[in-house]
Amino acid sequence: MGKVTGFKEFARQAAPYRDPVERILDFDEIYTPHVDSRLQTQGARCMDCGVPFCQSDDGCPVYNLIPEWNDLVYQGRWRAALDRLHKTNNFPEFTGRVCPAPCEGSCVLGIADPPVTIKNIEMAIADRGFSEGWVRAEPPPARTGKRVAVVGSGPAxxxxxxxxxxxxxxxxxxxxADRIGGLLMYGIPNMKLDKNIVERRVGLLREEGVEFITNTAVADGSDGSIDSRELRAQFDALLLATGTTQPRDLPVGGRELTGIHFAMxxxxxSIQAVLGDHSPAISATGRDVLVIGGGDTGTDCIGTSLRQSCRSLVNFELLPRLPEERAPDNPWPTWPLIFRVEYGHEESAARFGHDPRVYAISAEGFYAGADGAVAGVRTVDVIFRRGRMHKVVGSQREWSADLILLSMGFLGPEHASSDPLGIAYDRQxxxxxxxGSYATNVEGVxxxxxCRRGQSLVVWAIREGREAAREIDRYLMGATRLP
Structure with missing residues (x-):
C-alpha cells in the first residue's frame, strides 16, 4: 500500500495544532487546516506490511480498512477513500478528532520507526467528504414495520x-439531556470536537428517518420519566446505551467543601456556557485550579481551565511518570504505555512555563479557607513496589487550590433505566x-x-453499537445483512 519505498523515504509529519498561546484564547478547534500534499506523503508511508496489525484487535476496534484508504489518499482518490472509511465507521469525523489512535500503536512501521499518521488521514478524509458534499442522508429504500427504542444518544x-x-x-x-450526542456533546470540549460537527451528523440521521426525543429520562415512570417497562412493551426491541456515568469519588476529609467538583x-x-445556554456556574476564572487524575478527561479540564483564565494550574497523577519508550513488558503491538504531552499539557507549559503534572502523589485530605470553601489539599508522595502503593515517610505537603476537579474515571452506569426491567449486572x-450477542437476561432488551463493557473509548462504543444493531436485526428478522 502507498508508495512501495515511501516508509524509507519520508519521515512522520503529524499535522500540527494551532499555536498554544493563541488557541487558549478561544474554544475553537485546536486543529490546523488539512494540507493535501502532506497527507498524501504520509499515506505513502503505509508500507504494504502483509499483516496490517493496525486493523487487528490490538489496533482499530471497528476494523477500519486503514491500508486501503491510506493508499487511496496517496493516489489522490479521496472519494473512494471516504467510501472505504464509511464501510466500517459511521462517524469518522468524531474518531478522527477524539480517538487516541490505538491503530497507530499497533502500526507495523512503528516497530522500528514512528508510525503512519493514521488519525490525521482519517480526519482529513471525513472532513473532505463533508466539504465536497459527498456525505448525504441515505434513507433506507423500504421499512420493515419493526420499531426499536434506543436509550442514550452517545456514540454507541x-x-x-x-x-x-x-x-x-x-x-x-x-x-x-437537552441535546443529542451524550459524551460527544457534553463530555468532550468544543476545542476537541466542535458541537456543530455533532449536530451535523445528527441532522443527517434525522433526514434518514431516526427520531430523537430529548429532555426525556427513562426510569421507573416517576418524576416525569418514561417507564422503561412500558417502553419495552411499546417497541419490538430495546437497546440500553446509557454510558458509564457514575464518577469515582475521593472520600477523604473535607470532601464536602464547596469548590470541589467532578470533572464531567x-x-x-463549560460546554453549555460556550453554546450560549448560560454563564458558567463552575468557573476557573482567576482561580487556583487543581485537577486530580489524568487521562483525556483530566486533560480536557486543564484545557478548559486555561481558556477560562485560571490563575494557576496543577495536575496530580497517582502513578509515576511513564517512560519515553516502550518498557520490556509493553511490547508491540499492544498500546504503548509511554510519556505523552497532550494538548492541555502543551498549553499549560505555554501559559505558565511548565508541564502541570505532578506524579506519584496522593491526596490525603482537603482543607478550608476563612470563607469555609476549599482552600487546598494535603498530599503525600507514593511509590509502587510489586504493584502495591506505599506512602513516602516525611513527604507530606500542602497545595493551595480553590477549584478542585476530580477526574478519576467512572465506576459504572446508573441503574435508573435498568432496575425496573430487572436487568442483571456483572461484578462491576x-x-x-x-x-458479541449484547442480549441481556430480559427478552428483547x-x-x-x-454501560456494558465499562469505561472505554468512543471507537469501542461505535463498534458495540454497530454489533448490537446487527444482533437486534437478527432478533427481529431471523437473519441479518448488517456487518
Whole structure:
C-alpha cells in the first residue's frame, strides 16, 4: 500500500495544532487546516506490511480498512477513500478528532520507526467528504414495520440507531439531556470536537428517518420519566446505551467543601456556557485550579481551565511518570504505555512555563479557607513496589487550590433505566450482556457501549453499537445483512 519505498523515504509529519498561546484564547478547534500534499506523503508511508496489525484487535476496534484508504489518499482518490472509511465507521469525523489512535500503536512501521499518521488521514478524509458534499442522508429504500427504542444518544446509541435505521427499522432515540450526542456533546470540549460537527451528523440521521426525543429520562415512570417497562412493551426491541456515568469519588476529609467538583460536571457546565445556554456556574476564572487524575478527561479540564483564565494550574497523577519508550513488558503491538504531552499539557507549559503534572502523589485530605470553601489539599508522595502503593515517610505537603476537579474515571452506569426491567449486572455493576450477542437476561432488551463493557473509548462504543444493531436485526428478522 502507498508508495512501495515511501516508509524509507519520508519521515512522520503529524499535522500540527494551532499555536498554544493563541488557541487558549478561544474554544475553537485546536486543529490546523488539512494540507493535501502532506497527507498524501504520509499515506505513502503505509508500507504494504502483509499483516496490517493496525486493523487487528490490538489496533482499530471497528476494523477500519486503514491500508486501503491510506493508499487511496496517496493516489489522490479521496472519494473512494471516504467510501472505504464509511464501510466500517459511521462517524469518522468524531474518531478522527477524539480517538487516541490505538491503530497507530499497533502500526507495523512503528516497530522500528514512528508510525503512519493514521488519525490525521482519517480526519482529513471525513472532513473532505463533508466539504465536497459527498456525505448525504441515505434513507433506507423500504421499512420493515419493526420499531426499536434506543436509550442514550452517545456514540454507541447513535451508531446502533444509524445501522438499525439503514436496515429499515423505525428507530427512536431517547436522551435525558437537552441535546443529542451524550459524551460527544457534553463530555468532550468544543476545542476537541466542535458541537456543530455533532449536530451535523445528527441532522443527517434525522433526514434518514431516526427520531430523537430529548429532555426525556427513562426510569421507573416517576418524576416525569418514561417507564422503561412500558417502553419495552411499546417497541419490538430495546437497546440500553446509557454510558458509564457514575464518577469515582475521593472520600477523604473535607470532601464536602464547596469548590470541589467532578470533572464531567465541570466540563458539561463549560460546554453549555460556550453554546450560549448560560454563564458558567463552575468557573476557573482567576482561580487556583487543581485537577486530580489524568487521562483525556483530566486533560480536557486543564484545557478548559486555561481558556477560562485560571490563575494557576496543577495536575496530580497517582502513578509515576511513564517512560519515553516502550518498557520490556509493553511490547508491540499492544498500546504503548509511554510519556505523552497532550494538548492541555502543551498549553499549560505555554501559559505558565511548565508541564502541570505532578506524579506519584496522593491526596490525603482537603482543607478550608476563612470563607469555609476549599482552600487546598494535603498530599503525600507514593511509590509502587510489586504493584502495591506505599506512602513516602516525611513527604507530606500542602497545595493551595480553590477549584478542585476530580477526574478519576467512572465506576459504572446508573441503574435508573435498568432496575425496573430487572436487568442483571456483572461484578462491576455494568449491564450483564455477552460481548458479541449484547442480549441481556430480559427478552428483547440489549445493551452496548460503556454501560456494558465499562469505561472505554468512543471507537469501542461505535463498534458495540454497530454489533448490537446487527444482533437486534437478527432478533427481529431471523437473519441479518448488517456487518
Amino acid at each position: 446509541g447513535l451508531a446502533a440507531a444509524a445501522q438499525l435505521n439503514s436496515a429499515g427499522h423505525r428507530v427512536t432515540v431517547y436522551e435525558r 460536571d465541570y466540563l458539561t457546565d 455493576s455494568n449491564y450483564a450482556a455477552e460481548f 440489549f445493551a452496548a457501549g460503556d
